[in-house]
Amino acid sequence: MRHKDENKSEAIFQATLELLNEIGFSDTSMSKIAKRAQVSPSTIYVYFANKEDMLGKLYTRVKEKMSLNMVHGLEADQPVQQGMAVMMRNLRDFLLENRDYFLFLEQFSNSPLLAKLCLDESMALMFKPLHDYIGRGKQQGVLKQLDASLLLTYCYFPVTALAKEHFKGNGEFNEDRLSEIIKLSWDAIKA
Amino acid sequence: MRHKDENKSEAIFQATLELLNEIGFSDTSMSKIAKRAQVSPSTIYVYFANKEDMLGKLYTRVKEKMSLNMVHGLEADQPVQQGMAVMMRNLRDFLLENRDYFLFLEQFSNSPLLAKLCLDESMALMFKPLHDYIGRGKQQGVLKQLDASLLLTYCYFPVTALAKEHFKGNGEFNEDRLSEIIKLSWDAIKA
Amino acid sequence: MRHKDENKSEAIFQATLELLNEIGFSDTSMSKIAKRAQVSPSTIYVYFANKEDMLGKLYTRVKEKMSLNMVHGLEADQPVQQGMAVMMRNLRDFLLENRDYFLFLEQFSNSPLLAKLCLDESMALMFKPLHDYIGRGKQQGVLKQLDASLLLTYCYFPVTALAKEHFKGNGEFNEDRLSEIIKLSWDAIKA
């Protein structure tokens, strides 16, 4: 008996991300993925139940990486304003350095498949540290007394919007632009 | 010249939107659209060059409706703060009343097809009134001296984010929630 | 618009029967059928909803031919004994002359697909003339007072059993053998 090859599922994930970047979500077929990953189409089904399952697991994996990156360097005793800035910078760095992850997330997050997979709970768990952080800010009276996820929205979307423009070639997402939106987002959410 | 039978292309658009809502983007095929619109598959090709062309035209059409709705009631001599509130309310009303439009836009806006179609110019034109409005606000010194589109981002995304949650069943997007984000967005963009 | 080509569905039926004879039920795939019928695999789906539907329709068609052949020359005012002999001879002739039909029926009649398709009613209709004929025999007191279908079983199965042996090469199903089983079957069912 051969043992499951960690490299193989990794190669499948990687191939999927690449193809998504190159030819888009709906043209990315299992056989193309297999070819790119240099495995047989059937081998994918050794590692995943079906296409949905594979995409779902890839999504979870990528989201997890992103969430871990976002909270990197966040300290509980830090001023909240500074913490939010760290988080937004983390997010920018992660997106710019992982174009394929970003593109995948953007395309997947609006697909009905995502809703079907009911991954909300595991997502909630991943982003709990961030929500808790916001929660502390509210307790301290530094942030507006609103849903943590609403406040997060004002920090998250501007970053992704600029990253999207960056990749489209409409203006580099540099330090200056980052500083600008850190300021705007803070103005929005501060008490 | 009135281009062929308006009813038919209208029926095709409508069928596409419905199917998108019901079965999702990637399961919506030309023949299903044809069946739903009660025309022959080939008839679609009388009105459109191909699927991409059809979707692109539908996108333009929907975006146009949205942009017209957003600026409805905006007056040049109005205080900017009030104008932005009107715009955000318009957007919310439009999205909630046109779930199918919204779903289509969400699914389409991240597809690589959109980039391929190079619709940016016509989009820019549509949203020019809004940009101009923002421009006036900046001139008056009421808004931050930043890209109009960046400022718009802070008004647009929170609305769509809440609309999405609304349709997912996570909390109604009511007047209170609207007032909240109008306040936050204003705090973000005001000078 | 082209009009549906009667020849095409006929060619599909014919190809199916041939392949069944040559390579068996479970190796007869849609693409092989298409190749043999000299149409595209997708063309089959213009004429039939799916494989089951196609096989079901073929079954009905073949059974109908068989039932029509079986009652050919049966007269209501004929002595029942003679009628049953006619029927058995008809059946033998039909089976020997239509090896492919026979093989198809044999393979299909034990497949669970048949049960799934619920063709019982249409079958009952087809064989009603035979049942009625048996019914008259019972009324006249010439046949045993038992279910018509049970009496028919004693006339039907021996013919198919001998036809099967005939095709396997185990003894020709000639006039003598036919006479023998006509006698046996009559002894079985007569009052």
Add this chain to the structure above:
Amino acid sequence: MRHKDENKSEAIFQATLELLNEIGFSDTSMSKIAKRAQVSPSTIYVYFANKEDMLGKLYTRVKEKMSLNMVHGLEADQPVQQGMAVMMRNLRDFLLENRDYFLFLEQFSNSPLLAKLCLDESMALMFKPLHDYIGRGKQQGVLKQLDASLLLTYCYFPVTALAKEHFKGNGEFNEDRLSEIIKLSWDAIKA
């Protein structure tokens, strides 16, 4: 030499029969069988050369069980009429008590695979006692002077036909119905 682990090949046989009953012949794959038998797919190939071989051996095994059951209680010095009745009753009991065997035999006996496997000789051997029994009846002048297998046909098929209807839910195959066909069959084959 006890051939490997009897339990395992038994489990494989059992799993095959179960699946056949549940999902039908053509959906019963080696991996499903393996899963149901709680062995690895490759283990099946330790015991059998391939799928055909396995099915052939299962067929032989089941046929053997059936033939043994059919002659159970048959005595050489018994009146033939009584012996045939015993045999038909045995067959009915066997079929009704072993639905999965019956279903397997029915589905397999018309498959071209069976012909390919050339099991006729071993079958002949199994049913030799029955043929001999018939032979004695013919010598005594009690049965018609015809092929033993033809006479057997008149005893065998009616039982299977009623068993099939029984399992389809069309009338219980009870003692009365059994008595009826014992009478009919005897009328058919008696001299």
Add this chain to the structure above:
DNA sequence: CATGAATGAGTCTTCATTCAT
């Protein structure tokens, strides 16, 4: 203008079997 028939290329997935352990 409008159509339904027709199709080659492609979809996802499962298959029987073998390989490496």
Add this chain to the structure above:
DNA sequence: GATGAATGAAGACTCATTCAT
């Protein structure tokens, strides 16, 4: 003896599009 990973070939079926009318 026993196994799970691995696979090329094939499965049924759908697709966007074109053809003939």
